[in-house]
Amino acid sequence: MKLYSHAVSGNCYKIRLFLSFLNLDCEIINVDLLKGEANQPKFLQLNPLGELPVLDDNGFILRDSQAILIYLAKEYGNEQWLPQSTRDMAKVMVWLFTACNEIARGPNDARLHDKLQFDLDIDIARINSDRILKIMNDHLQDRDWLELGHPTIADIACFPYIALSHEGGVSLDLYPHVERWVVRMFRLPNSLPLPQ
Numbered sequence: 440m441k442l443y444s445h446a447v448s449g450n451c452y453k454i455r456l457f458l459s460f461l462n463l464d465c466e467i468i469n470v471d472l473l474k475g476e477a478n479q480p481k482f483l484q485l486n487p488l489g490e491l492p493v494l495d496d497n498g499f500i501l502r503d504s505q506a507i508l509i510y511l512a513k514e515y516g517n518e519q520w521l522p523q524s525t526r527d528m529a530k531v532m533v534w535l536f537t538a539c540n541e542i543a544r545g546p547n548d549a550r551l552h553d554k555l556q557f558d559l560d561i562d563i564a565r566i567n568s569d570r571i572l573k574i575m576n577d578h579l580q581d582r583d584w585l586e587l588g589h590p591t592i593a594d595i596a597c598f599p600y601i602a603l604s605h606e607g608g609v610s611l612d613l614y615p616h617v618e619r620w621v622v623r624m625f626r627l628p629n630s631l632p633l634p635q
């Protein structure tokens with residue numbers, strides 16, 4: 440198995456984290472986003488969007504971090520990470536889509552602006568960040584994990600850019616339940632340090 444990845448990317452980190460939780464061996468192939476390597480013709484054959492991460496599992500090529508989490512959970516994980524029952528699965532899916540919408544347009548965009556100088560509206564990104572952080576804080580008020588009372592791929596999908604909020608100038612100080620959830624994620628066996 441190969442993962443096309445870049446060290447600074449939170450979406451790639453999600454996959455490296457889940458591979459680590461699952462104790463799966465994987466060759467990491469570095470694609471330097473900052474040098475535009477994801478837009479070279481060779482990489483575009485793997486992902487025409489020119490985005491990371493991309494997984495190559497014995498010739499099965501898959502883009503998008505949420506899709507890769509689902510694939511790995513079904514192929515190599517167990518029901519702990521992605522339950523089979525319709526309603527429980529739907530609860531987990533809600534957070535996968537939150538990761539690629541509200542979290543991407545919030546703390547992820549704020550970090551892209553502040554850390555990597557992307558030309559994005561930082562005020563909107565910070566408003567979006569506070570909106571989703573408040574929702575997550577309320578949700579986590581009476582639970583340790585996003586759904587089902589234990590870690591799932593919902594937690595993995597949402598974790599990186601929430602934990603990296605400070606790199607976009609967004610403090611978690613106002614969101615103590617989110618802060619405690621971040622600490623719990625770091626304490627899971629085989630957790631990894633965040634991207635730099």
Ligand SMILES: N[C@@H](CCC(=O)N[C@@H](CS)C(=O)NCC(=O)O)C(=O)O
Pocket residue numbers: 448449450451472477489490491492502503504505539
């Ligand atoms: N929805 C996609 C988003 C992927 C994405 O935006 N990846 C970023 C890195 S985190 C990327 O490759 N951007 C291309 C670039 O910056 O040139 C996913 O979750 O994988």
